[in-house]
Amino acid sequence: MMVFLAAHKQTIGILLGVLAGVTARLYMLHTDYRQYPTYPHGRIIHISLGVIAAALGAIAVPALFNKDYTAITFLALAAQQFRDVRKMERETLTVIDRLELVPRGATYIEGIAMVFEGRNYLVILTAFLTSLAAIVWEWYAGAAAALLMLLAVRKLRSGKSISHIAAAEAVQVRQDGPDLFVDDIYMMNVGLTANQAIIKERGIGIVLTPFNPNGKATIANLGQRQAILYDLSTLLGVFRDEGEPALVPLAKLDMKDGRLAIFMLPQEKDVNKAREIVERVPILESAVRMPTEAGVNHKEGRASG
Amino acid sequence: MAKVAAIVTLDREAVGGGAPIFVEQSREQQEKTAFLLEKILDASVHDLKNGILVLVKHGDK
Numbered sequence: 330m331m332v333f334l335a336a337h338k339q340t341i342g343i344l345l346g347v348l349a350g351v352t353a354r355l356y357m358l359h360t361d362y363r364q365y366p367t368y369p370h371g372r373i374i375h376i377s378l379g380v381i382a383a384a385l386g387a388i389a390v391p392a393l394f395n396k397d398y399t400a401i402t403f404l405a406l407a408a409q410q411f412r413d414v415r416k417m418e419r420e421t422l423t424v425i426d427r428l429e430l431v432p433r434g435a436t437y438i439e440g441i442a443m444v445f446e447g448r449n450y451l452v453i454l455t456a457f458l459t460s461l462a463a464i465v466w467e468w469y470a471g472a473a474a475a476l477l478m479l480l481a482v483r484k485l486r487s488g489k490s491i492s493h494i495a496a497a498e499a500v501q502v503r504q505d506g507p508d509l510f511v512d513d514i515y516m517m518n519v520g521l522t523a524n525q526a527i528i529k530e531r532g533i534g535i536v537l538t539p540f541n542p543n544g545k546a547t548i549a550n551l552g553q554r555q556a557i558l559y560d561l562s563t564l565l566g567v568f569r570d571e572g573e574p575a576l577v578p579l580a581k582l583d584m585k586d587g588r589l590a591i592f593m594l595p596q597e598k599d600v601n602k603a604r605e606i607v608e609r610v611p612i613l614e615s616a617v618r619m620p621t622e623a624g625v626n627h628k629e630g631r632a633s634g
Numbered sequence: 635m636a637k638v639a640a641i642v643t644l645d646r647e648a649v650g651g652g653a654p655i656f657v658e659q660s661r662e663q664q665e666k667t668a669f670l671l672e673k674i675l676d677a678s679v680h681d682l683k684n685g686i687l688v689l690v691k692h693g694d695k
Contacts (some may be wrong), residue, residue, distance in 0.1 A: 507681035521678030574678040
């Protein structure tokens with residue numbers, strides 16, 4: 330056995346690298362309430378791409394050991410390949426989004442597409458380091474590297490959520506004639522008494538109060554707001570159909586203090602659940618702003634968060 | 635961009651301009667017409683609080 334391991338060091342390294350890479354991809358591939366990637370074919374696509382990414386990363390090491398330096402160009406090929414994955418995801422989601430009652434919005438889509446590309450690079454890195462450790466030292470060093478990378482992947486997998494930047498509170502939906510307010514924030518003008526009655530019966534309101542200027546800038550982002558509305562509609566169902574523009578969920582800002590009012594008509598009227606959902610909405614990478622990090626704001630001392 | 639799709643009014647003299655105008659005799663009839671037009675035009679009804687209901691087609695919805 331030991332003789333075999335010593336004789337086939339590179340093969341073992343590659344195998345371990347591929348295995349670690351695929352494990353990392355499977356670990357990162359979660360089909361949750363959003364049902365994306367779709368099951369089963371969407372998953373098959375991404376698992377296959379994960380296998381390719383893992384193989385590329387694992388094979389790079391022995392190629393370099395054999396002084397086959399041009400092999401590194403394959404990694405450039407891989408990068409191109411995974412940029413295409415991102416493009417493919419973006420295009421698919423954008424097309425599908427037009428047929429959603431409550432769309433995800435471009436920022437959410439870009440976030441998802443970015444995650445797909447980024448995770449493939451993580452797979453390459455995992456496979457590369459695993460196979461490197463296995464070939465330079467021993468197979469158990471490779472296994473240790475794989476474990477370390479899986480821990481790193483786990484840390485990178487989870488992003489932050491709204492509850493990190495703002496406090497959500499369930500509030501009253503108030504109607505003053507045709508004017509609709511959530512708490513004291515003006516939402517829209519509803520002309521028909523039929524719609525006013527539906528809103529009175531089913532409407533829920535939530536107000537987000539940001540903790541600091543960073544949070545204020547982030548929840549003001551239209552893409553982030555759309556993501557909140559999309560998650561709410563997916564989880565609670567939305568009381569709406571095509572041709573009912575008055576019943577669309579809305580998120581409006583109180584421009585004076587940066588609070589965000591959210592109004593929607595859920596199928597399942599449960600305000601507390603809605604509040605919890607809003608708190609768990611992921612913060613979209615492209616929506617994050619950090620005004621407190623700017624030089625002009627440092628004189629006043631740094632705000633936390 | 636938002637576009638005025640139609641106007642439902644109680645007073646013919648109060649409105650004019652490029653959008654189709656529907657004149658109704660009672661508030662009740664005005665509501666009914668506006669309701670139908672909302673479904674037909676896929677535009678939301680807004681109350682201008684002066685006896686005029688205006689149907690607006692909002693751009694991104």
